[in-house]
Amino acid sequence: MFKLNQNYLKLPGSYLFSTVGRKQREYEAAHPDKKVIRLSIGDVTQPLAPAILEAMHKAVDEMGHAETFRGYAPDLGYEFLRNAIAKSDYQDRGADISPDEIFVSDGAKCDSGNIQEIFSLDVKIAVCDPVYPVYVDSNVMAGRTGVYDTKTETWSNVIYMPCTAENGFAPEIPRETPDVIYLCFPNNPTGSAITKDRLQEWVDYAGKVGALIIYDAAYEAYISQEDVPHTIYECPGARECAIELKSFSKNAGFTGVRLGYTVVPKDLKCQGTPLHSLWARRHGTKYNGAPYIVQRAGEAVYSQEGKEQLRAQVAYYMKNARVILESLKGAGYTVSGGVNAPYIWLKTPDKMTSWEFFDCLLEKANVVGTPGSGFGPSGEGYFRLTAFGSYENTVEALERIKNM
């Protein structure tokens, strides 16, 4: 008689964004006359940049001729893409990462969910609180997280690092020593960033205690301040203690195109075993490469035209971020984020819970945001809005919120 993975049954409720989506659909079904504006999930709305479209059309044409047709991609991804990534995202910034340390994938969500597989089932993870749900949920599914306490909404075997107004939404080195530390900067959901000096402290700490850092840099393109690092490999020592995850979703509008990559430096070892070979084995066994057309689209992100067009796209969204930040401040809300990230994190008014504010916003302003509590217990009483809407919708949504 076959049996199921009981860890799946421990997961409370359903995935945050599914619940948000369901609530929105239910409201729309009940109120077909209302125009609901979505400032919730981090889904982009601007069309793909012309350089990317051109690259994709060209690649589609190539797939139509036997001479230029491409079947299975190389395990790690096409060299043309890995070379472009290594140069623009690392070497040009003085970070020593080579193309064969880059694993191209279909997105950072998959990578951040799958990366835990290469670790022992008894490693103890530390996460920021609030946090992108995938880090914890994928470890729950693997059976690493212990028992769930419905009162505190925490797992007994996870180290939570609270990020609240009190510490400026920056995690502190935990008292208990973790084995694997998930860090995401610029942060989802709080929109906070980390300075290079502060990140160096984490790298030094990990090196000292033998911990591994999984550094999620999905929002790197939104960094506007000088002292904020674009990659963890700007910090000496990171090659020996850190894996970095990157996404094309937010810097290039690829949420529906699907492309990302993971960096596993060859210096990163555990008792002599390089993690690179484990991740390569996973890639080779359970994955079959991102589509050729999509990898060509990724290459175009690094072309001169692509870079210029995407700078303008990021600027468009960051203009939205400023509208949200300033409007909310003007309306008396306590807000943070939105400077190095497309996320604005606000304190719910009148001591409302996060979900109470979600319902209130949906009903009174027909605006969908994301409840902070969905990202972890320290997110309770907070709420996330994203800058990924159209400018017109963002302005209208904020008008409605101000008049609530």
Add this chain to the structure above:
Amino acid sequence: MFKLNQNYLKLPGSYLFSTVGRKQREYEAAHPDKKVIRLSIGDVTQPLAPAILEAMHKAVDEMGHAETFRGYAPDLGYEFLRNAIAKSDYQDRGADISPDEIFVSDGAKCDSGNIQEIFSLDVKIAVCDPVYPVYVDSNVMAGRTGVYDTKTETWSNVIYMPCTAENGFAPEIPRETPDVIYLCFPNNPTGSAITKDRLQEWVDYAGKVGALIIYDAAYEAYISQEDVPHTIYECPGARECAIELKSFSKNAGFTGVRLGYTVVPKDLKCQGTPLHSLWARRHGTKYNGAPYIVQRAGEAVYSQEGKEQLRAQVAYYMKNARVILESLKGAGYTVSGGVNAPYIWLKTPDKMTSWEFFDCLLEKANVVGTPGSGFGPSGEGYFRLTAFGSYENTVEALERIKNM
């Protein structure tokens, strides 16, 4: 101190196709004057069909306008694709599968590697021998397979079902009762098929002993004989005991496009828990959908033009299969497969091992095939050739083999 998943370190050698590829590259580097023909990996070579190219160009254009731009796809896949799959692949064949039982993915390799995650770590798996390596390797990584015996090249906790000339390359019901049974028909690597009556015996057996069947139907489009089922759901009872995996790689030439799907019927339960909800949770947590452009390409596979063009493409490859079959028979080889599958399975001559024949074929005929032993111990002494080359290359390769 973080620790690694020690199960990864138990995996012997590297992934079969990586080794084959490396040997080919090394030979080519040493003999730049030789034209090597690849009849090894199941990678297609014919260009994408016009209906698919047209759908992709159109979808790329849509991504270039804000009004038609698409971000994150729905968790299970777009309805337009799931509806087309449910109708053409199931309902038109009298198999009762609804669109919301279909999970669109980026390919059957990922799905066949990931599906084991929803089962308990102590389920015992049964596999055909020889077999597509991903089934066993993904269970090794999870820690289910026990100890590897380097002499017999088997795992202590896996039930092997030999498929050899003696039983017509059809597995027999194993003496020990398994929990999860992997079946692949038409079979990779042997190219053998199963009749509906024989498959019904497996469904009845699984129902009786409470086992689950993972049915890999990746090569379904190559079926030419009437009594061979196109889906396991043609068999009564399969909705209660079987998950089916499907790929677009071989029926539509999508190896570099990446699209597949998994069917989890809602009647499939384990002690009352529907497996559908577990797989949905995995999909929602660790996956983010196939690209919109690729899902539109998938939809075109089911259009009238798409179906006609792809029938011609499959016929093209099956003409190659006949060339291989007949040439090898003419040259005195013992061969099977190639009638309902694009794979030809041959007995190595002169008692050569599979890898000896690989080296011999590469050196003497400059043809790359796949050693049968790479698929499992009962594959030793066999060799796989695939029909996915161009017609010209296939004819030339077989001429060279005949003259060896």
